Amino acid sequence: MPSDTVLIIGGGPAGLTAARAVGELGGRALVVETRERLGGMPDEANYAALTPDFRPASEAVAEMVAAVEALPGVSVRTSTRVTAREGEAGDFRLTLASGEATEVVEAGAVIIATGFQHFDPGRETQMYGYYEYEDVLTLQDLEAQLKEHRVVVPSTGKAPETLCFIQCVGSRDRRIGNTWCSKVCCGIASKEAIEVKRLAPQCKVFIFYIDMRMYGFWEDQLYWKAQEEHHVQFIRGIVTEVIRRGEKLVVKGEDTTMGRPVEAPMDMVVLSVGMEPSRGTVEMSKVLGVPLESHGFIAAPGNPLDTVTTEVPGIFVAGAAAGPKDLEDTVGMAGLAAARAVALLRTAASTAQPVG
Amino acid sequence: MTVPVVREATPERKAEIFGKVVADVRFQDYVHGCYECGICVAACPSARFYDFSPRKITQAVCREDLDLFWEHVNVDVWNCSQCFSCDRCPRGNSPGGLITIMREVAVTAGLRSAKEALEGGERVVYKIMSTGTQVSPDMLQPEAFPDWGPDVQDVSRNLDLWRRALPPETLHTTTTAWEIDDKTLVELYLIWHMTGVLDMIKAVDEGLHMILNDVMEELLEDHDIVVS
Missing domain, CATH: 3.50.50.60 (FAD/NAD(P)-binding domain)
Structure with a gap:
């Protein structure tokens, strides 16, 4: 039957x-x-x-x-x-x-x-120091803070003055075998950036990206909103490594549209980890x-x-x-x-x- | 060709000038956010001939990058021909409009680079503002326009000769010009007074301002008009 x-x-x-x-x-x-x-x-x-x-x-x-x-x-x-x-x-x-x-x-x-599960930023690559530096987080680590309506630098307990997101961690990367785009991380990073700016308006927030993939209504609901209303800085260029210098983390990358190298001190670095099965x-x-x-x-x-x-x-x-x-x-x-x-x-x- | 030097300035000075640009009432309409797509550069005639990018100027302002902004407000804004070909931005930005604001701030804040950039325009401004009519070739200061090439020096030197080769009388010199009637001139003078153009000239070139003011006052007094 x-x-x-x-x-x-x-x-x-x-x-x-x-x-x-x-x-x-x-x-x-x-x-x-x-x-x-x-x-x-x-x-x-x-x-x-x-x-x-x-x-x-x-x-x-x-x-x-x-x-x-x-x-x-x-x-x-x-x-x-x-x-x-x-x-x-x-x-x-x-x-x-x-x-x-x-x-x-x-x-x-x-x-x-x-x-799905979130890409583990310690798998295959350690260049962003996720397991090395307390102040390097993933999108979902920051979500946990935001859920409690706070943004704090884990090592100091203070609000960050500078924070950046690094996009495409564990996505679009032939070297680690994940060749796909995880689709949502651009939108989620922009959403979290807005939430960070709401909770810590003085914090300078950067998003380092390869392309911003903000399809459909996310374009103006998240991307434009983050950029125009909250002055989130979108820098085209992916960070090659995160290092520690004194009290701060330093991200090294290229600002490709301006044609110049970037070395910027950050209180917090958020890795926009992608989706895996x-x-x-x-x-x-x-x-x-x-x-x-x-x-x-x-x-x-x-x-x-x-x-x-x-x-x-x-x-x-x-x-x-x-x-x-x-x-x-x-x-x-x-x-x-x-x-x-x-x-x-x-x-x-x-x-x-x-x-x- | 001389390249204007960006003088060292304190971070406070850079922030002050940047603040004036952002505070301009037009700023909100001219600058939203930048995709860095380059459509403005693609459309820009100046970008084809100079190391000039309306995108970078807009981008630096969006990013609140004060050092880069300082470079732009001192040097790059003067390479714009203000043709507004760049007004095709998908985000609705007006890089040309932003440059207008930056130029005005550079002048009114008395940046030395603005004075230098406008030096070559002294006679042009004098002619247009005092007579209300056009620029003529004999007023050129060839050394102020090195980018016009070597021919302009030669033409300027022998302008009379070139002129005699032209059959019609052009009236196109500093001493001859199409006549502008008094009513129009009075209107022009009042516009320049009331819109602050004269004040702006004063900030750049006091001597020129004094001469223009004298010329204008005389005509205005003839018409019993007093401007403070």
């Missing part, structure tokens, strides 16, 4: 949106999340405000979780992993492990929503037998017109498990994945009914 349940792996924005859509379409969904609670990366990495509307992330996440919990057709298992798959589309049997306990559940379709994404590829594309994310061979269908019938993908995504793309994909999964289940159910 075909199962009427969509198993959704991952309880972040993609998984929660997919679960809500399945529930609202009258289907049954089971959300499996390895962490002890729902919310995904915005919750795990302490995001302060969403891009581009500056809405508190915790508020938005709580709303997504509440919407899912209110639907009778949706159930949730936290602190649970998927460890094995058997069966085919319409009739999957998946092993769930929670601590020592395991259980096999049935599902007609699966949506992989296992997201999360451990969960890589693991689910193996457990479910779903191929990855060349960058290591879940392959959706029907791209660009079908963003959610993987190479395994009945298994769909949503959000950053399939590659770098902003929230708009993520929730859009989640809706499509839910629709495809529910459609598959209904077709399976109708063809399985005895005739006459």
Whole structure:
């Protein structure tokens, strides 16, 4: 008998949106999340405000979780992993492990929503001194400060007088093997720069970039706003290294549009780390037998017109498990994945009914 | 060719001059933010012949880079022909307008570089402002325009001869000119008084200001007009 349940792996924005859509379409969904609670990366990495509307992330996440919990057709298992798959589309049997306990559940379709992880700036390269200097942070480290409505230099506890972002750390880099653009870091750095200027107006804020990729409305909502209203300085040129000189960090780079070298003292350096396939994404590829594309994310061979269908019938993908995504793309994909999964289940159910 | 020297200035002086530019009422309309795309340079005739970039001038101001701004306000702004070809910026900036402000600030703040840059214009200003009519070739000071090339020296030296080779009488000299009627001249004089142009000339060249003022006062008095 075909199962009427969509198993959704991952309880972040993609998984929660997919679960809500399945529930609202009258289907049954089971959300499996390895962490002890729902919310995904915005919750795990302490995001302060969403891009581009500056809405508190915790508020938005709580709303997504509440919407899912209110639907009778949706159930949730936290602190649970998927460890094995058997069966085919319409009739999957998946092993769930929670601590020592395991259980096999049935599902007609699966949506992989296992997201991304932030590039580790200590991997492959140490030139920015992330593990060496306390005052070198990542985007999400700064988010954690912003969530508490403060910006402080970790080594002194004081507000910074100079702060810079370095873009494309772990992205667009053949040397480290991540050749893709992570899509959101330009917008997020600009958003954080605005938040820094709001909290510490006297601080001089710089963004060192290769290209500013501020597509769509982010152009004037974030880039122009940062530059024109908050006087954030965008310098085209990537920093080659961060060194310590006395009390300050010094960033060395080239101001390419002005044609001159730059050596600027900074109180804080924020690395705009990109997106990599999360451990969960890589693991689910193996457990479910779903191929990855060349960058290591879940392959959706029907791209660009079908963003959610993987190479395994009945298994769909949503959000950053399939590659770098902003929230708009993520929730859009989640809706499509839910629709495809529910459609598959209904077709399976109708063809399985005895005739006459 | 002499290159004007950017004199050393204190950071306070640079900040003061920069502050005057930013405080100008037009600044908000002329400078938003710079993409550094170069469309203004691509359109700029001066940029084709000089080491001149309206982008760098705008960029330095956006970046609040006082040292670079100081260089620009002393040297580069005088390489602009104020044609406003650069008014095609996708961000709505007007580099030419910014340069107008920077020039005015350079003059009114009495930067020595501004005086030097305008030296060659003394006779031109005198002719236009006193007679209300055009510049004529015999007023050129060839040494003030080295970038016009070597021919201008030769032409200036033998201008009478060249002139005699032209069939019609051009009236195009300092001593002859198309006549401007008094009503127009009075209007022009009043405009220069009331808009502060004369004050600006005073800041650059007191001698020229004195001569112009005398000429203007005489005509204005004839028409019973008193300007303070």
